[in-house]
Amino acid sequence: MSLQEEIDKKAKEIQADGYPMSIGELANMYKDGELIVNPEFQRFFRWSDSQKTKLIESILLGIPIPPIFVAHGEKGIWDVIDGLQRLSTIFEFMGLLKLTDDTLKPPSKLLGTKFLPSLENKMWENLDDPENSFTQELRIDFKRSKFDIKIIKKTSDKDAKYELFQRINTGGSKLSDQEVRNCLLIMINRDFYLWAAELVKYQPFVNCIPLSEKQQLEQFNMEILMRYLVIRHADLSKIKGNEDIGEYISEEIINIVESGELDIQKEAEVFYKTFAYLDTILSDDSFRKFDHEKGKFRGGFLMPAFEVVIAGLSENIDEMNKMAPEEMIQKIKNIYNSPQYLSATTRGGARPITRLKDLATLSKGVFMNG
Template identity: 55%
Template sequence: MLLQDEIDEKAKEIYTDGYPMSIGELISLYKDNELDIHPEFQRFFRWTPLQKTKLIESILLGIPIPPIFVSQREDGVWDVVDGLQRLSTIFEFVGILKDENNNIFPPSRLIKTKYLPSLEGKMWESSDAENSLTSSQRLEFKREKIGVQIVKKESDPNIKYELFQRLNTLGTKLSDQELRNCLLIMINKDFYYWLYDLGAYEPFLNCIGLSEKSISEQYNLELALRFIIFKNVDIRDMKGFIFLAEFITEKMTEFAESSTFDKEKEKQIFKDTFDFLDKTLSDDAFKRYNFERNRFEGKFLLSSFEAIGIGVGSNIDEWNKRTIDENLKEEVKNRAKSLWSDRNYLDYIGSGSNFNTRIPVIVPLGKKIFKP
């Protein structure tokens, strides 16, 4: 197919509209529940007080701000695809922003800026007139306009997810998994909470031993997702993907949209696996083995997780038939140690290894080594 044919075909799947709207109109839409900014996203988007104040300052000064992107749902409600933090900042300042439990956030206070130092301590409206915007300033603020780009409901349903990823990948500081979490909330909120519970499972956290920074970036959820994906998919499905992150996102979306994916069964396998690993290897589960010092050491290693975690998970029914005693602990430890003398494993764990060559070797190897 020629490039122009591909362009023409895809363009037919996208229906858009756009026009400027006043901040007052957007406030009314939000109050009437006609604009969904997904309050669950708040944990992933983190603006500082200075960033929030600069946005309000820009509006007060009449400086144009970037447009927001929304997707029209079947019920007519607009899903915010890009611009959540800008709208949240405005709604928080005005004193109407709700959290995921429908509670109102306390109205925000501004801080001083280079151009408007008198913003220090100012609020939208307060009994303390000196620290509030004036009635005239509030009216001018609500009359300022923001461009709204609308993906209409007639568009391909996957367009808004593609748009969300593209818009929120450019210039954002969100991790891959934080972006996936936002996508999940848009696609299937129950699946997100299911995955969140897996990532917070204590024996699992004991085994992976991540830093607070990694946890804050939701890396524990990414590891839980990797476990589910690589235990269930055909490794050959990765062919054609240039980046592993894209493969993980696509498979996550497939599972979240599937009517046959058995969450309860997968949850039980996950818990059984990490209960077993926590009792046998604990925080040594995914570390490098040093034969000279005769011990596991260092930090969490993804390659060990891919081999040991998925290897045990794929055979957990057999392992659960065994009684966990010192002999079994020693057996599991020896199997984990054997990875570090296996040339097939060592050849594919270097930083230069491509996931398309690494995973097809490491995952089957782990399943073989940890078959009781």
């Protein structure tokens, strides 16, 4: 197939439309359940009060706002792909924003700005403090302000909205790879996301993977879990070596979820057994590199250490549980001095995706049949 044929084919799969809509119209759609602004996404989009105020200020001053992207879903409902934080900020200010339990989030207060210092402490409507409320005229003008809405039509390829969401929210580095991945999982299969979010709270897992505050905020614990599932269930032999590791993890975890073949109950059992065992024998040393010269595990959590331990250990956890702890600890220590590990982690120019493949393969050999 030629490049032009590929373009023509894909272009037919993604049907889009667009037109301007007022904030009032969008607010009414939101209240009626016709516009989905997923409240679970809020944990991944972290705007400050200053950023929220600047958006309201821009609308009041008529400064152009980037388009809102939505996907046309079942029963005509629109699912927000890009613009969630902008819409959430507006609906929160208006006192309309719903939380996960369908209760309303308390209306926000604005900050004073360089251009509009009188915005300080202003609210949409506060009957107890009329002086610090928008006037009726301001509220009407605000609701008449318009956004350019870009709509991915229902007839588009089913993966179009996921692809668009991923591209928009990674291009500007607004979210980490895993924060985007979490949002995609909520869009594709909310129950799977909730299952995964519970797994990473398992205390032995937390003990084995000490994370910084920044890593916790960026959902690195979920990143590690996604990599764990991909290592266990993706066909790593098909890795060519030129793939981007972040894109590969995203694509494979979506394939795992959409296939419906993962038995989450059995998967959870293996997960619990694996990390309970590691917590017992090594705890927070589980994924630190062993320094043979110093005779101890050193440094922080190391992804290559995770990849080389978790693949084979989780696959053979019942057999590994029968080994004496000292024997298992020595087996893990020996990995870091092996030619295969050193080659995979010190080879100049090696890509993370190649390292993942090599170390998972090494791991399965090390832990096979004890």
